[in-house]
Amino acid sequence: MLAYLIRRLWQMVPTMAGVVLLVFFLFKFFGGDPAEILGGLNATPQQIQAIRDQLGLNDPWYVQLGIFVKGIVTFDWGKSWATNEAVSQLFATRMPATLTVMLPILAMEVVLALPIAMWVAYRRGSLADRTIMVVTTVALSISFLVYIIVGQYLFGFQLGWFPVQGWGDSVWTNLVTYVPLPALLAVLVGLAPQTRLYRSFFLDELGQDYVRTARAKGLGEGKVLFKHVLRNAMIPILTNVGLLLPGVFLGSFLIETFFSIPGLGREVLLAVNRSDYPVIQAVTVYLAVLTMVINLLTDLAFKAVDPRVVLK
DSSP: OHHHHHHHHHHHHHHHHHHHHHHHHHHHHSSOOHHHHHHOTTOOHHHHHHHHHHHTTTSOHHHHHHHHHHHHHTTOOOBOTTTOOBHHHHHHHHHHHHHHHHHHHHHHHHHHHHHHHHHHHHTTTSHHHHHHHHHHHHHHTSOHHHHHHHHIIIIIIISOOSOSSOOOSOHHHIIIIISHHHHHHHHHHHHHHHHHHHHHHHHHHHTSHHHHHHHHTTOOHHHIIIIIIHHHHHHHHHHHHHHHHHHHHHOOHHHHHHTTOOSHHHHHHHHHHTTOHHHHHHHHHHHHHHHHHHHHHHHHHHHHHOTTOOOO
16 A cells, blocks of 8 residues: 555656646746736836836846646745736635535535435336436536526525625635525536436446346345445545545636635636636646546545455
8 A cells, every 4th residue: 555655656756847837838928918918008118118127037048847747836826917916825815615516516515315215226117216216417518507597586685595605704604605506507517417327326336237137136125225335336436536635625617606605716717817827827836736636635535445455
């Protein structure tokens, strides 16, 4: 296990180096001129030149690359070009709001999708199975933006059950007041693909020989499903959850924008609109590191779920 862990961590180094170089050169040679964007349409050439000097954009590319790499190693991402706020402070202040919204969404999607998918897989071909598959297909065909607009109009303006927008300083107040509506809408959207995906995982396991053997030995359907089928289906399920986790830490652009949640997702969207390169570069590298770490933890979780898994 230790040798595998060390090897995987070592393999992250060249991957991370490739990400850093790609991000730097894409923004350096293919992005627009930040000085012109920050200066605006009425800026004079002298003002643009002063902005370039202030941001260090006139330094040779290898000097800028060295500063960029040093910032990554020392966790000093610099300051936002648009707001002059430290990027590290931006992460620290926006991340709690993002996690407050996204963690309940992910938990509810997984907790609800698993039993529903197992039930419809067990009753494959029945009217209930076909009905749920039709409903999930229709749900997948509708844009999340439509859910947000209809949900805000119905539950916020017409029924008055939830506030449409807002955010506070108390985590508990946010969870019980401002999170329910966006979480409800997000779960309604995310439950459909998760249910269909998990159903296919359970169907694959239900067709295996060990299921027929367990039934032939007289085991009840509950034990067959929860002790054998669920455990063997957990590896692809964990893989899927691992793919969803980076999005939890990045946030949702639509949710945070339309519900005025001061999270990281909305901040990234603002940074893109303002061509705030330090923020965009930091988020890109941060997401790459987060994805690699989550993939490693997911692989280690395979071993915990199924001892037969051999980590090589």
